[in-house]
Amino acid sequence: xxxxxxxxxxxxxxxxxxxxxxxxxxxxxxxxxxxxxxxxxxxxxxxxxxxxxxxxxxxxxxxxxxxxxxxxxxxxxxxxxxxxxxxxxxxxxxxxxxxxxxxxxxxxxxxxxxxxxxxxxxxxxxxxxxxxxxxxxxxxxxxxxxxxxxxxxxxxxxxxxxxxxxxxxxxxxxxxxxxxxxxxxxxxxxxxxxxxxxxxxxxxxxxxxxxxxxxxxxxxxxxxxxxxxxxxxxxxxxxxxxxxxxxxxxxxxxxxxxxxxxxxxxxxxxxxxxxxxxxxxxxxxxxxxxxxxxxxxxxxxxxxxxxxxxxxxxxxxxxxxxxxxxxxxxxxxxxxxxxxxxxxxxxxxxxxxxxxxxxxxxxxxxxxxxx
Numbered sequence: 001x002x003x004x005x006x007x008x009x010x011x012x013x014x015x016x017x018x019x020x021x022x023x024x025x026x027x028x029x030x031x032x033x034x035x036x037x038x039x040x041x042x043x044x045x046x047x048x049x050x051x052x053x054x055x056x057x058x059x060x061x062x063x064x065x066x067x068x069x070x071x072x073x074x075x076x077x078x079x080x081x082x083x084x085x086x087x088x089x090x091x092x093x094x095x096x097x098x099x100x101x102x103x104x105x106x107x108x109x110x111x112x113x114x115x116x117x118x119x120x121x122x123x124x125x126x127x128x129x130x131x132x133x134x135x136x137x138x139x140x141x142x143x144x145x146x147x148x149x150x151x152x153x154x155x156x157x158x159x160x161x162x163x164x165x166x167x168x169x170x171x172x173x174x175x176x177x178x179x180x181x182x183x184x185x186x187x188x189x190x191x192x193x194x195x196x197x198x199x200x201x202x203x204x205x206x207x208x209x210x211x212x213x214x215x216x217x218x219x220x221x222x223x224x225x226x227x228x229x230x231x232x233x234x235x236x237x238x239x240x241x242x243x244x245x246x247x248x249x250x251x252x253x254x255x256x257x258x259x260x261x262x263x264x265x266x267x268x269x270x271x272x273x274x275x276x277x278x279x280x281x282x283x284x285x286x287x288x289x290x291x292x293x294x295x296x297x298x299x300x301x302x303x304x305x306x307x308x309x310x311x312x313x314x315x316x317x318x319x320x321x322x323x324x325x326x327x328x329x330x331x332x333x334x335x336x337x338x339x340x341x342x343x344x345x346x347x348x349x350x351x352x353x354x355x356x357x358x359x360x361x362x363x364x365x366x367x368x369x370x371x
Contacts, residue, residue, distance in 0.1 A: 044326060045320075045322065045326065045328065045356045045357075045358065045361055045362055045365060046356065046357045046358055046361075047322055047354040047355060047356055047357060048305070048306055048309060048354065048355055048357050049352065049353070049354045050303050050304075050305065050345070050349055050350070050351055050352065050353055050354075050355070051303075051351060051352075059225070059290070059291050060238075060288050060289065060290050060291070061219045061220070061221055061288070061289045061291065062219065062286070062287075062288060062289075063217045063218055063219030063237075063267075063286075063287040063288065063289045064217065064218055064219075064284060064285070064286060064287060065215055065216070065217055065239070065269075065281060065282065065283055065284065065285040065286075065287050066215070066216060066217075066218055066283050066284075067210035067211060067212070067214065067215055067216075067283045068211065068214035068215065068216055068268070069185070069187075069210065069211040069214055070190075070208065070209070070210035070211070070283065071184055071185075071187075071208070071209050071210070072205045072207075072208050073098065073181055073183075073184070073205075073206055073207045073208070073209060074202070074203050074204055074205055074206055075101055075178075075181060075200040075201065075202060075203075075204060075206055076178045076202055077101060077106070077175065077178045077179055077200070077202065078101075078199070078200060078201050078202060079101040079102040079103065079105075079179060079199070079200055080101065080102045080197060080198070080199055080200070081099055081100070081101055081102075081194055081195070081196055081197065081198050081199075081200055081206075082100055082101065082102050082196070083099060083100040083196075084098075084099045084192070084194075084195070084196060085097050085098060085099060085100075086098050086099075086189050086192070086207070087189065087192060088189050088190065088191060088192045089188065089189060089190075090188070090189045091186075091187070091188055091189075092183040092186070092187060092188070092189060092209065093183065093186050094183055094184065094185045094186050095182050095183065096182060096183045097180055097181070097182055098181045098182060098183055098189075098206075098207050099181050099194075099206065099207070100179060100180050100181070101179040101180075101181070101200045102179070103176055103179035103180075106172070106175045106176040106178075106179060107176055109172050109175070110169070110172035110173055110175070110176050112172075113165070113168050113169040113171075113172040114169055114172075116165050116168070116169075117162070117165040117166055117168075117169045119165075120158075120161050120162040120164075120165040120166075121162055123158050123161070123162070124158045124159055124161075124162045126158075127154055127155045127158035127159070128155060130151060130154070130155070131151050131152060131154070131155040134147065134148050134151035134152075135148065135151075181206060181207070183209055184209065185209075185211060186211070187209040187210050187211045187212065188209065188210060188212050189207060189208070189209055190208045190209065190210050190282075190283065191207070191208035192206075192207055192208075193205060193206075194206050194207075210283055212281075212282075213271060214268075214271070215268075215269045215281055215283070216247075216266050216267060216268045216269060217237055217239075217247070217266070217267045217269065217287045217289060218264060218265070218266050218267075219264070219265050219267070219287075219289040220257070220260065220262035220263070220264055220265075221262060221263050221265055221289075221291075222261065222262055222263075223256050223261050223262060223263055225291070226252060226263045226265075228293075229293055230293050233291060233292070233293040234291070234292040234293065235247055235250055235265075235267055235289060235290065235291060235292075236289075236290040236292070237267060237269075237287055237288070237289060237290070238287065238288035238289075238290060239280075239281060239285065239287050240280050240285075243288075243290065245269070246270075247267035247268055247269065248268045248269065248270045248271070249267070249268040250265065250266070250267050250268075251265070251266040251267075251268075252264075252265050252266075253265070253266070265289070267289065269281065302336075302344055302345075303344065303345040303349060303350075303351060304339065304342040304343070304344060304345070305319070305333075305335075305342065305343055305344075305345050305349070305355065306341060306342060306343075306357055307338065307341055307342065307343050308341075308357055308358070309355050309356060309357045309358075309359065310333075310335065310343065310359075311330075311359040316332065317332065317333055317334065317335050318330055318331060318332045318333060319331060319333055319348075319349070319355045319356070319359070320355060320356040320359055320362035320363070320366070321349070321353055321354070321355055321356075322353075322354045322355065322356060327365075327366075328356050328362035328363075328365055328366050329366075330366070331348060331349070332348055333345055333346075333347065333348030333349055334346045334347045334348055
């Protein structure tokens, strides 16, 4: 560069040379870039051909584990809780004390009834001796028949009063025993919503106990599925990720829920051994019911599409359909339920059509083919 030029002229010449150099560089690489784009456009896209087929013979439904025998223990009397002998998760035996309610008032009433019963017994003893003396005097003809009848009536009245006092005493003792809450059977405490000092009221839930040796899975099946069952459908259970658990008994309730149009199915688990049910199976556990009914009538055909082929934009679902020349065309579809890596196509596609499994690659090919 000529150093005799003025400074501003030298800067203009330098900028011009850089522009020319960049233009030559772009011109030199333009054929290579165009060739790479053409190669990508010419490469065949990975595709999937849709095939019509029946619904899978094995279908799954959500269920839940529940106890066949579960009891919400409540108090029959009112009072403050003064003692709790168990906690949630404890195993209890039949008749074991679970908690106690303040029974001081009931005990005082029972003691008063005991005292009244003792007084009535003493009165009865006196009436008995007096009636015996009146009988002796009547035999010796010292008193009349009327006097004997009066003595007998007094004796019977006193005896009735004693029986009433004894019945009242029994009721007071029973009332006292109601302040002690016991387990109705061998089981496990699943819930304890009260604490010391809480007020127990008649009907208020205090403890929930269930029998771990008798559990079942309950699921709600659509009425259309139940109506199409064969004479001997096969059921399997999936618990804690383990599939293949066989139910010991299956019961389909003869009633349809009017709100959900489903039928409840109960599948009993095998009886536990003497040590009790497996600790992994507890009421409330999620379960999956697998139905395999090869004898059921054929269901409508369905199309399944790989989920990776679906292009999602907000609420829009679309796929790239390949024509006879292998060119991708974007088409909107309506999808149904997902089945693993596949998804059901409700509308927008037909059997035999091919779709691109890589929407990004199909979009690049489509943009390169457009002028």
